[in-house]
């Protein structure tokens with residue numbers, strides 16, 4: 001739980017119950033999630049609610065970790081819990097080539113976008 | 118857990134590596150549309166699969182800070198930049214960051230060239246596309262880029278560029294060079 005002044009009052013391992021890899025271990029740090037069930041989320045523990053508030057727009061695991069001041073591994077567990085319970089959606093990862101790199105068509109769009117800046 | 122298949126924004130990432138003080142934070146700050154954030158990755162959670170809190174005494178958890186920034190490239194692509202120390206003891210984090218990455222920018226300060234060796238070795242061994250960006254610090258103007266290429270024993274296709282991390286056009290040009298290189302690499306079989 002995070003106080004308004006940013007201090008953490010409950011050890012985060014109490015929230016994740018010590019799990020750092022039990023769920024969603026394959027989610028990359030840049031995975032984006034979006035809230036789907038905001039009403040139900042009011043009942044949640046505050047750390048989960050904080051994530052739901054961030055996820056009103058697509059937000060990445062790493063941004064969630066930074067906002068909650070927890071390691072990314074912990075954010076991943078909390079996000080997995082919320083996704084498993086249907087509170088938020090994990091967006092599909094980018095299409096890749098056989099070697100796991102982003103697909104060329106995507107790289108082309110990235111290149112065009114950067115050149116246009 | 119399954120990822121949803123709906124068409125949301127697509128996240129891409131580029132890793133920025135290099136020794137202490139070489140300009141990683143400066144580069145991320147120059148390009149990011151959000152104030153550069155610091156996040157931490159916990160060494161225990163990333164390197165060993167721990168499922169029991171008893172096995173994770175808080176004090177044993179070593180965390181590593183990394184910078185990250187965000188660039189909204191177009192209506193559907195978001196590019197994340199991760200600045201991370203390129204040292205052997207941080208490889209556990211690199212494995213995670215390098216997975217699915219567009220590539221890496223390896224920053225070099227010519228006064229301390231050896232600090233980039235580990236990052237270059239890593240990229241080469243994982244076949245992660247990378248560019249070497251020579252950051253312009255005082256007293257380093259005299260070196261030609263081909264000298265740098267030789268000193269680092271780089272393959273002929275690896276781009277070597279000069280950069281000033283304090284100028285955003287210069288940082289952007291480096292990213293463009295990296296993406297061009299990654300595209301060229303994706304055209305050849307691995």
Ligand SMILES: Nc1nc2c(ncn2[C@@H]2O[C@H](COP(=O)(O)OP(=O)(O)O)[C@@H](O)[C@H]2O)c(=O)[nH]1
Nearest residue numbers: 137138139140141142143252253254281282283
């Ligand atoms: N002269 C010069 N100084 C730079 C350049 N890039 C960064 N610096 C300075 O070098 C210092 C260290 O940079 P920083 O980004 O914090 O390095 P990091 O440890 O790699 O994150 C800062 O004072 C920067 O302003 C550059 O291209 N030229």
Ligand SMILES: [Mg+2]
Nearest residue numbers: 141142143184
């Ligand atoms: Mg820094």
